[in-house]
Amino acid sequence: MVHKSDNVINLSSRQKQGRQQLVKQLFDEYAPMIRRFYLARLMPEDEVDDLVQELFSRLIALDGLEMKMSPETGSNLSFFLTMANNMVVDLQRKAMTRKDYVVREKNSEAERVNEQTPEVIVSALRDLEAMKSVILRMRPAWRKAFILSRFNNMSYQDIAEYMDVTLKQVEHFISQAMAKIRKAERKLREKESDYE
Numbered sequence: 274m275v276h277k278s279d280n281v282i283n284l285s286s287r288q289k290q291g292r293q294q295l296v297k298q299l300f301d302e303y304a305p306m307i308r309r310f311y312l313a314r315l316m317p318e319d320e321v322d323d324l325v326q327e328l329f330s331r332l333i334a335l336d337g338l339e340m341k342m343s344p345e346t347g348s349n350l351s352f353f354l355t356m357a358n359n360m361v362v363d364l365q366r367k368a369m370t371r372k373d374y375v376v377r378e379k380n381s382e383a384e385r386v387n388e389q390t391p392e393v394i395v396s397a398l399r400d401l402e403a404m405k406s407v408i409l410r411m412r413p414a415w416r417k418a419f420i421l422s423r424f425n426n427m428s429y430q431d432i433a434e435y436m437d438v439t440l441k442q443v444e445h446f447i448s449q450a451m452a453k454i455r456k457a458e459r460k461l462r463e464k465e466s467d468y469e
Contacts, residue, residue, distance in 0.1 A: 291339075292333060292338060292339070293333070295338065295339060295342065296329055296332055296333050296338075299329070299332070299342065299349070299353075300329050303349065303350065303353050304325050304329070306350065306353070306354075307325050307328060307353055307354075307357050308321055308322070308325050310354060310357050310358075311324050311325070311357065311361070314358075314361050316361065316364075324357075324360060324364075327360065328353070328356055328357055328360060331356065332356070396465075400461055403457060403461055404454065404457060404458075407453055407454060407457040408420070408450075408454075411449075411450055411453055412449075414436070414438075414442075414446050415446045415447075415449050415450040415453070416450065417436060417446075418432055418436065418443050418446035418447050418450065419446070419447055419450035419451070419454075421435065421436075422447055429443045429444060429447070
């Protein structure tokens with residue numbers, strides 16, 4: 274008789290020997306088919322033998338194994354394939370749970386990294402003021418074309434009409450303004466690297 278206590282299975286030695294013999298016989302007969310089943314389900318080949326062993330270790334612990342494996346119950350193969358399929362579903366469910374956990378952890382880590390410390394805020398404000406200063410010191414035509422393009426989202430053609438200049442002139446104004454901005458950004462990065 275099988276007694277369960279705290280998920281531990283106690284079998285008398287005679288029952289244990291009979292059960293082990295039955296499982297060995299079933300293993301010899303069905304393990305190759307189960308192995309092929311796992312491989313067909315695209316399980317990693319290096320994990321397949323472990324999965325087959327896990328299935329048979331679960332089988333040993335199964336209540337009423339001898340009755341379930343008797344010829345009167347029908348196909349043992351379908352029983353094994355059902356067990357194997359349930360293990361695949363369990364593994365996939367666990368993998369999805371782990372994947373969800375990893376994604377949540379990465380997202381929370383990204384949130385922690387993006388936390389704005391006072392130093393980051395002050396540095397960003399300083400950079401913003403420096404860019405504002407660069408824009409204000411640009412030639413008026415460059416500044417106007419740049420602001421209309423970047424802040425008002427106007428097309429170059431619309432800017433040309435608004436400023437009453439040619440399209441080529443607008444391209445030149447914005448190109449010159451962007452060159453000033455890039456130069457100022459390089460200087461800011463150099464200053465930041467000097468502080469590090």
